[in-house]
Amino acid sequence: MITDHDLVKNTTNYIKRSITLKILSVGFLILLLLIPAGMIKGLIRERQSRRDSVVTEISNKWGNSQTITGPFITVPFRTFFKDNQGKTQSNLKYLHLLPESLDITGVMNPEVRYRSLFEAVLYNIKLTFRGNFKVPSTSQLNINPKNILWDKACLSLGISDMSGIQDTIEINFNGGAYQANPGLKTTDLAEAGVSTLVSPLAPNGLNSFSFDLDLNGSEQLSLIPVAESNTVKISSSWPSPSFNGAFLPASREVTKDGFSAHWKVLHLNRNYPQFWEGSHYKVPPSAFGLKLILTADVYQKSTRLAKYSIMFLIFTFAAFFFSEIINKRRVHPIQYILVGMAVLIFYTLVLSLSEHMCFNLAYILSALAVTCIISGYAKAIVSNSRFALTILGLLTILYSYLFIVLQLEDYALIMGSVGLLVILAVVMYLTRKIDWYDVETAPQENGNP
Incomplete structure (x- = not known):
């Protein structure tokens, strides 16, 4: 006879092991992080408006x-x-x-x-x-x-x-x-x-x-x-x-x-x-x-850059999600949020640095900082050096690819479309042998050592 305690325990274990619920929760976290992403876009518009008012003030006198x-x-x-x-x-x-x-x-x-x-x-x-x-x-x-x-x-x-x-x-x-x-x-x-x-x-x-x-x-x-x-x-x-x-x-x-x-x-x-x-x-x-x-209109470039924030959130979260599947180590939603915030801080870092230096240099420094932080955090929560190196390589490729897209304004759409297709093909190839039904019922370890 199944007691209430057993029912609660079984339900809890199902929630922890369910890939479907995990995907839904990760998707919800991405939607939640769109709020600060929108605030970052508002910050860019505010700085651009401030720039325009200063330009107007100078122009009125000249x-x-x-x-x-x-x-x-x-x-x-x-x-x-x-x-x-x-x-x-x-x-x-x-x-x-x-x-x-x-x-x-x-x-x-x-x-x-x-x-x-x-x-x-x-x-x-x-x-x-x-x-x-x-x-x-x-x-x-x-x-x-x-x-x-x-x-x-x-x-x-x-x-x-x-x-x-x-x-x-x-x-x-x-x-x-x-x-x-x-x-x-x-x-x-x-x-x-x-x-x-x-x-x-x-x-x-x-x-x-x-x-x-x-x-x-x-x-x-x-x-x-x-x-x-x-x-x-x-x-x-x-x-x-x-x-x-x-x-x-x-x-x-x-x-x-x-x-x-x-x-x-x-x-x-x-x-x-x-x-x-x-x-x-x-x-x-x-x-x-x-x-x-x-x-060198840093605000126009920052606006274009911020449009890719959701893509970076999806790819970074996907990397951590597949790490859970492959390494059988759970990552807590709070840890997802911290990683997502690090991804978003990249855009404010680029904006603030580019007001003081060359945009390209600001981009490189910001990408290096965020990549190192997320990779180090991945090593700490999953206790897997190979996974940390994978995250490091993934973010390096993503930030390098985005940097190239920003330089090629006339070809940004085709570069973006081809890049997304290649990434999707790579994900499909790497996950082709995963038995999702087996993963759904397999026990997982806690990602915290």
Whole structure:
């Protein structure tokens, strides 16, 4: 007759020996450890946000990302209407004329500024603008010529962050010299910028212009192709640019010593004409340009690294689980948790060290520390040197493999997929002769000596 004591004892022994329950408990521990893994990802985002706020603070004092619109000519004109009392009233509206041709050349001088642990990419660019305007005929404008105030025509240049202007802007227009002043007549094309009166305009000929712009900015430079034919050439000593916006360069050359890029954009490539009234068209969607990239973005790499945390937990726990099966030595759930915490601390260690040194060196030091700790702990709890060496080899292979994947951004997916397939094949091969039904009933020893 089975007593209650025997029933409890048999149940306890079954729980200790059951492979199914062990797998479920290990799976539960992995899910439990996803909580601190999520907290680590939150820590990375918090540090990245802190970095971004410091970069913004530096940029505000030097010059933010710059968007240059123009130049363009703004001409006021009057429209007349009768009010409710029958009296004639007038409104002042603006006609915008875009250049027929625009040639921009520039040399960008980048530098990296540091504050505390963080760095910001800044630049100074010296641009030269040359081109000409062709005034449309009055029949094209569909405006009474008497109502157009040609003597109030302004040549304007949109600059998104005026604090970045480093020198006066002297505009040569039709042979005359004009000093640019802050402010625009209207915000139809740009929110901020400089302008100057230029008159008289040559109604039946070309109105040529040229000027230089000395401008500070940070990370991003964008240009808006307002001319009928736009040519832009920019060179810099920065080795890692990212070309973005509505148009990519027609040609470019990027080396370790810097880059040069050449854009050619026609009016047919954008969705607005060469002249219009008021704010009928929006020009910002046609902007193009470049961004200066920091190749050693530790937070981006740390974010990618943290995505592999669950994979490392699974593989490390699997190694300990198979050790239980092969060596018949039980590993307590608390010991699994301690090993899992060591795996997760690797990611915070990489993050903290990479803020003070090269990311690759931080990765290697962190991997060495965690690998040695887990291998030593495995030797202590299982009392098997061969198993400890197996854990050491497994973690070395995993961390080395992950390091290679991080370096090969474009091939990370295929490398990850192939790696997982190889690991699965190895596990299947090593466990092919295990009789899981026999293991389920075989007695096991306690892993603690």
